[in-house]
Amino acid sequence: MRKDSRERVILFGGIGLLLILSSCAWLRKEPAEKEQAQKEQAGKEYVQKQQVQNQTNSVRRQAQTEIEAGRFQRAIDLWKEIYQEYPKDPNVRTGYVKTLESIKSRGDLAFETNDFRLAEKIYEVLTRNWVHFSDFSQSISFRKDVLEKKIKTSRCLFTEEQVASHLRAGKFRKAVDLCKEMYYKYPQDPVVLIGYIRTLESIKTTGDRAFEGSDFALAGSVYEVVLSNVTSASRLNGSLSFSREGLTAKIRDCKKILFENGLKQYRSGNLNQAILLWKSILTFDPENPEIKRAVEMATFQSINLQKAK
Numbered sequence: 001m002r003k004d005s006r007e008r009v010i011l012f013g014g015i016g017l018l019l020i021l022s023s024c025a026w027l028r029k030e031p032a033e034k035e036q037a038q039k040e041q042a043g044k045e046y047v048q049k050q051q052v053q054n055q056t057n058s059v060r061r062q063a064q065t066e067i068e069a070g071r072f073q074r075a076i077d078l079w080k081e082i083y084q085e086y087p088k089d090p091n092v093r094t095g096y097v098k099t100l101e102s103i104k105s106r107g108d109l110a111f112e113t114n115d116f117r118l119a120e121k122i123y124e125v126l127t128r129n130w131v132h133f134s135d136f137s138q139s140i141s142f143r144k145d146v147l148e149k150k151i152k153t154s155r156c157l158f159t160e161e162q163v164a165s166h167l168r169a170g171k172f173r174k175a176v177d178l179c180k181e182m183y184y185k186y187p188q189d190p191v192v193l194i195g196y197i198r199t200l201e202s203i204k205t206t207g208d209r210a211f212e213g214s215d216f217a218l219a220g221s222v223y224e225v226v227l228s229n230v231t232s233a234s235r236l237n238g239s240l241s242f243s244r245e246g247l248t249a250k251i252r253d254c255k256k257i258l259f260e261n262g263l264k265q266y267r268s269g270n271l272n273q274a275i276l277l278w279k280s281i282l283t284f285d286p287e288n289p290e291i292k293r294a295v296e297m298a299t300f301q302s303i304n305l306q307k308a309k
Helices: 002-070 072-086 090-112 116-128 130-139 145-169 171-186 191-212 216-232 234-239 246-269 271-282 289-308
Strands: none
Touching: 002 072, 002 090, 002 145, 072 090, 072 116, 072 130, 072 234, 072 246, 090 116, 090 130, 130 145, 130 171, 145 171, 145 271, 171 191, 171 216, 191 216, 191 246, 216 271, 246 271, 246 289, 271 289
């Protein structure tokens, strides 16, 4: 019995030793597998980081090309796409910010060199896309409200340039239409209102000079342009140096003088000259039935005279 007991003890001891050795081997294996997994994860992260970096560098180059070509929206779209994919990547965010700052600088340069049309366009692009980068707007050197003010100022200055150009060319209706458009956009802005008033005053002065120089056709046309726009902008009436009644009287005087001059030419047998004078009235009073009849009658007589010859 003692011999069997010793054998059993030895047997169980051997089994226990094997279990202990197996356990030690497992313990040694577990840290090794964990370390291997960490290495693999680190490798994957490195590869991904390199891929993101390569994409970021590519986007940076493409965006710069788009900016230089004046395609500012496209430059922003490039960063918007990669930012949506990697919103936490610091390099992506930094590149995005630099591109936005570069576009803003282009707008400022255009503004400083009096290219107000381009400046307005650039500021509008940034404002329109603000929602896409508002979550990191604290990293940008400019604010949305500043852009909006720049847009308004650029628009006003560009309009002022166009108005001056139209006035020089004698395109008075186009000049007034631009002022009116700005006035309707910013009815409470005193600068816009002053610009509108100044334009109407300038055109009225041109009409007065034409009247004094006996160019009643031009004077009538100019007064009509001013009158039609004073009527549509009631707020301006109290700020102008003239009234609707005064303009109406001036237009009536122009029509009367032109009609009488035409009548003199008609009675003298100068039908073509009479027709020209009466037609000039229709340029600022196109629905005048009396003048229409006079033109038709003189034209008919002129044709008959030509046939008789």
